[in-house]
Amino acid sequence: MNMDNSVNYSQQQLALNQMFKDINPALSARQAGIESSRCYYCYDAPCIKACPSKINIPSFIASIHADDLTGAAKTIYKENIMGGSCARVCPTEILCEQACVRNKEEEKAPVRIGLLQRHATDNAEFDGHPFERAVSTGKRIAVVGAGPAGLSCAHRLSLLGNDVDVFEAEDKAGGLNEYGIAKYKLTENFAQKEVDFILSIGGITVHYETALGRDITLDKLKEDFDAVFLSIGLQDTSSLYLDNEDNEMVINSVDYIKELRQATDLKQLDIPKDSAVVIGAGNTAIDIACQLKRLGTEEVTLVYRRGEEQMSATKHEQQIAKNHQVRIKTWSQPESIDVDDNGKVTGMSFRKTYLEDGKLKGGDVQFDVACSAIFKAVGQKMAYPETEQLIPTISNGKIATFHNQLTSVDGVFAGGDCTGVGQDLTVEAVQQGKLAAIAINEQLNASIATPTTSTIAPINAALNKALSA
Structure with missing residues (x-):
């Protein structure tokens, strides 16, 4: 690319970015300080109950109020590694902010939780990735689809010491965040920056332009990996x-x-x-x-x-x-x-x-x-590959899942829009990926016996250690 073309490209990109400015501009440090002071830090925290990913909202807001943005972001990422994008696209008005007790006051204005979450995740300063991987389990898991559910699952599995191969049909990871969200909600290159952040934990290999039913089969994945997580989204209209x-x-x-x-x-x-x-x-x-x-x-x-x-x-x-x-x-x-x-x-x-x-x-x-x-x-709607011989149970046009996102096929889990769980929200997909990862890890590393408190305790201890590192 010559210099003239580079300048022309920059001008064209700038014009497009100007046309799609952020619909919800970020809070300034002063605004975030004032807004964080409005939180009552409720002991029963209805906002947490309303959050699909169960972020400790009062805790991260308290950290913001104490000017500890890195601590606030770490609290968010413990439960939702895609807290940055969810802060931008999550319908907080029907979730955490609707549950906020400030709605019951005369002012009828909830704490602006979404913008505070964005303030923390945008301004945190980590030396490397915020979490350290647990000791290797020696297990390998295949994740099909690099959207919010797949990335969340892959990250949590890696955090717990597993090696993960992600198979993505497109030439970029991110799924809905990269290809399907309004340009004024996730501006510029935020989706890819978040993908880079997630992958920086290590232990995750992404195979791009690799589609289920065309380049890989579920039967082969089951043969080559210890478990499989399907997060293939919705492909048809x-x-x-x-x-x-x-x-x-x-x-x-x-x-x-x-x-x-x-x-x-x-x-x-x-x-x-x-x-x-x-x-x-x-x-x-x-x-x-x-x-x-x-x-x-x-x-x-x-x-x-x-x-x-x-x-x-x-x-x-x-x-x-x-x-x-x-x-x-x-x-x-x-x-x-x-x-x-x-x-x-x-x-x-x-x-x-x-x-x-x-x-x-x-x-x-x-x-x-x-x-x-x-x-x-x-x-x-979902269009499960016709060439696939091994197909999990389909219910109402989507993959049926049972306890902890398990499908009817042994060792195969599923999450995100391809399942009939929830309202097809990004934050729900992230939570489903996280829960599936924990279930997969428990199943693989406690398979010698029926899971009990004694067999699961070491797994939980490893998770807590990794999250607090």
Whole structure:
């Protein structure tokens, strides 16, 4: 790359970064000090109970108040090694902050736990990795998928002294954080910095562009490794089942977000300038609608077949859409994708809906929305590789898991979006990966007898030692 191209690339990247500035700017040191003083340090800590990863929230906030950011970050990382990204993307408004007792005061303003967590993880100063690996167990575990669940599992397994091989289908690790989160939530290169931080513990080897069913098989992994953890995410998008859905301007939102997150130049993107329609009601629908507005699409209409109360996107996310001047039309069901004689998308036709005896029905009113592009965000689903001979039990389209993320296949565990556990939140995926790692470690290192207090105690002691090192 010559100097002129380098300068041009930097300018293009700068322009893209400016367009997608952080939606929740970090707290200053003074703001963090004031905010941390608002915590009551409740003895029963309802915020901890509401946190899927069980971070000791009052403890890390107390450390911030004492100006010990490194100590605060270590408290966070003990339970959630992806505490940095979770501080940015976690729906704290329906979890820890909703549980905060400050909500019951006249001020009705919870402690801003998410921003305080970000302040700690962003500003901590560690000499190397914050934790030291336990003595080697001699065990090798395969992790399929380097998303939040897979990385969390790999890190905890390594921490406990196991060697881990991670097999990732993409050319980068990070999963949803790298490819699927709105660019204004995880800005610039944060996802990869976090991956580097996690891997710096050692004992983890990542094999990129290696996909289950194409390059590796579960049967072979079971043969070569002591245990397997599946965190393969969701690979397919639900359909609208409408004519013209295969038109090039009817786009899967997750694919477009992935392209946007990897882009270094706006010219790489096909941006609808005048108008676009987004079909869906979840966070992905909100993410794509807001990003289209930031990219310069003049009018973006988000359409959902039920009401605002039934939208899976939180009230906070819905407000973000409104702040971006996204038009939200509810009680409207897609009927057709309209194209002209040249095959160019011109709009969509909808039918107003209503509930009768709890069932959704179409009414008599129809209407059209003009647009030049349609973005589908109607849900993702798992597509387990058809070439795979060994398949865990599938329930409701996802991998069924039992106690401690164990699947129906002996020695195979699973976690993250590919399972039917939880609400498909990043923080839940991290917790599932962590719990699976602990269960795998216990199973492999206490396999000579049925796990009892005496057999598990040394494992717990090793874990506590590693976390306190």
